[in-house]
């Protein structure tokens with residue numbers, strides 16, 4: 001039967017019931033005094049305001065969810081120290097410069113902690129040299145001009161620094177006891193501490209950056225003045241040829257450690273030091289947990305849709321928490337440094353490159369990610385170049401490399417083929433193999449690359465109709 005478009009008979013209409021205008025709904029009683037009525041109406045008005053507030057919040061969160069649904073989701077994956085957070089910083093520098101700027105004072109503190117960590121490593125190496133096998137020499141047995149006496153004097157002078165380090169870690173990174181292994185838990189950590197404060201020094205000049213880091217910490221926990229007080233000693237300790245020789249022998253990889261700033265201490269330990277962009281990218285802070293950053297589109301709609309980048313902790317114990325983020329993601333940026341001569345921190349028996357390849361296989365074969373774009377970054381190209389230039393032979397660590405030339409193009413090509421093979425063999429459906437050789441500390445090159453990568457992901461997203 002065909003349905004009539006017109007209503008067959010008008011239904012009876014009633015005036016809308018306003019509960020507050022009717023005595024029995026409003027809670028008014030016959031015996032109500034004027035004051036009681038005023039209070040009752042006030043309570044009603046408060047309830048209406050709360051309800052409106054909730055409505056607005058719900059609408060906003062619905063709008064946010066809709067924007068998020070239409071936005072591009074990018075996940076940064078890779079083992080610990082592969083450079084995920086460094087790539088994120090490059091994204092922020094390129095696409096959220098104001099946010100990047102607002103975090104400059106925080107990075108100053110991280111850089112100072114990185115320096116304190118390096119000083120500890122130097123003092124440990126010297127102690128091993130001058131007091132081998134943990135023997136402790138009593139002061140009376142130490143001759144006046146001996147290096148051990150100098151070491152004792154310096155350790156004493158620097159001890160307030162280690163006290164501040166302990167305090168700082170309690171505030172910023174309660175789960176770490178050593179700045180060489182400090183991490184911040186994503187989401188509720190120290191950045192929130194700073195952001196929660198209203199910033200009285202927002203002008204962005206150098207003095208304000210200094211005052212802001214002091215405002216965050218309080219004078220007693222700010223390492224700046226102790227570092228300044230010990231500046232000459234720290235510089236002469238570092239520049240001493242004997243220190244260099246001992247470190248070369250006892251800590252051969254010291255210079256290659258992330259967060260290495262010792263060559264820059266004369267520049268950094270100054271009253272008005274403000275970290276440069278490059279310092280910030282080079283600062284080391286381990287990620288624990290998972291954090292999503294939203295990059296708001298300048299021109300919502302077109303190609304400029306919002307995008308969301310999720311940064312994760314890469315150590316083995318962190319990897320189980322990645323999976324819940326897989327089903328909603330358009331692109332994975334997978335970081336794989338060609339660190340053929342290094343071992344994982346969390347398991348010194350496992351070669352880093354081998355671990356990256358296993359992880360890559362897992363990601364390629366994961367069915368939840370079968371529609372995601374996989375983009376591989378062979379990161380730390382500069383480190384690879386320096387390692388090869390120092391004469392380290394790939395063959396020694398990867399026997400199958402054989403007698404191929406020990407240079408960057410051949411080494412990269414060799415490992416690229418391994419990653420390409422796994423990608424083809426383990427992807428559930430065929431998809432293009434995309435890879436780039438990167439150095440996350442090369443900001444200019446990264447900006448160009450990330451702009452292109454972002455655009456390619458957005459275009460793909462548009463083609464797939466995900467934004468509709």
Ligand SMILES: Nc1nc2c(ncn2[C@@H]2O[C@H](COP(=O)(O)OP(=O)(O)OP(=O)(O)O)[C@@H](O)[C@H]2O)c(=O)[nH]1
Pocket residue numbers: 078079080081082083084085086087258259281282283284285286287288312313314315379380381382383438439440441
């Ligand atoms: N020389 C050099 N250093 C890099 C490069 N990429 C990252 N780094 C440094 O390596 C260290 C580790 O980088 P992160 O970005 O913190 O590593 P991550 O993958 O986030 O590590 P987790 O948070 O532990 O998972 C930092 O000190 C970076 O500055 C690079 O291409 N070259």
Ligand SMILES: [Mg+2]
Pocket residue numbers: 084085086285286287311312313314
């Ligand atoms: Mg990280």
